[in-house]
Amino acid sequence: MQNYKILFTGSVCSGKSTAIRSLSDIETLDTDARASDVTVRRKKNTTIAMDYGVLDLHDQARVHLYGTPGQERFRFIWEMLACEFAQDAIGIVLLVDNTRKDPFRDIRFYAKEFREYIKKRRLIIAVTHSDVEPNPSIQAYQACVREMGLMATVMFIDARDPRSVLGVVEELISAVELHVQWDELCERLLDGNGFSLDFYKPIYEETMLDAAMNKRGVLGVMHLDENQEILCSNIDSKPRKVLLKSVNKLSKALAEKAEFMGEVSNVVIAGPKVQTLSMFTDQEQALCLCSDNEISLPVLRQQASDLLQWSKENDYLV
Known part of the structure; x- marks a missing residue:
């Protein structure tokens, strides 16, 4: 069995827990607790340790999905996940909430916090909530990434939609795992989550x-x-x-x-x-x-x- 690992990180309410639930073939392990600080304005519960899920690509390949807590006071958990649980991850996914006042600030912050981790792995910047707030645009994010000197792929996703989040996994793994039937896997995830294929519409249609x-x-x-x-x-x-x-x-x-x-x-x-x-x-x-x-x-x-x-x-x- 070939095992891959992906680490999801990002600010509170960026969609880390939701994204992992959208993909996981098992009941996700989460460590939610009732929010007791300013976070309560956005959500009742928040992750205080980690999220964990598993996605089976096929009989011989599996992806382990790890999610960090969003609040900075749990920074020590970030280090534990990066250095122990997901130290051999194939990539890191930075989820960015497009409704934040300055989402680019989040990119700069997490790029600095995970600087050494990012150097050795693929980085995907997955922008969420663009259905609520369409700006900044994907072009603005790409310009920000270039200015920062980051080697990263920017994607606009809906963390609730298995198809959308699976695109992130495919971007990270398709070059090394050649036997995955991505369309069939997508249909299985949609069926398992009770979605119809036409339930969600693409958030962003890319030009070539x-x-x-x-x-x-x-x-x-x-x-x-x-x-x-x-x-x-x-x-x-x-x-x-x-x-x-x-x-x-x-x-x-x-x-x-x-x-x-x-x-x-x-x-x-x-x-x-x-x-x-x-x-x-x-x-x-x-x-x-x-x-x-x-x-x-x-x-x-x-x-x-x-x-x-x-x-x-x-x-x-x-």
Whole structure:
């Protein structure tokens, strides 16, 4: 049995306990107590030690879900969870309440508190309650993350919706756990929680540009159709655009001239002191990425493949 761990943290009322309950196949272990401070204005009970749940991905893989208390006076529990229970976690999910007066302050605070923990793990910033307060936008969060120098993915989620929270787990685990049937798992969770597939609507519909920029290490994006027309791009450099288009044409020429190579689906231009320029194709579309040269090619390839697949199935807004 392959066991994975994910640590959920964030402020009071950000949705940590709710998110874990949405996913767990067991009755969640929680340590709620009646709120006795300013928290009582938002909720009657609050977590004072930890939340714990389990999600079975399939017969041979399981995810252990740990949630920290939100109040700062339980900071010692944060350290215990990070250093003992979830010290080998695959990632950390920072839930941010969009109705807070300054949600960016929460990101700065928790990024500092979990600084050493984040250095060795994937970080997902999951923004909740955007159905109540739509601003700040996802673009504002992405800008904040870049300014802070964090390598993080930003997602808007509904902690009550198993589909929404499962997307966070998929983002963390899909690259290393290749045999999960995510659609079937989603249906099982919805059935188990009594939801219909149409009960919740997506909170945020991403463009291809937003989705790509959310991927780790991606610094610029250009999405091309089968006719080399730009569907969306935030790469302003004209020479770089021309180069990426030429690379896309080169891949087709190589495939035609060198039959033994078969289809050329990706071309990468990299150097030790420059950003990496990559081109990935799938079914007559191409995704050109400018990325940090420290990101490994397999990770970049997986990210591009996911984006192109989602674009094909869900028709990202352009």
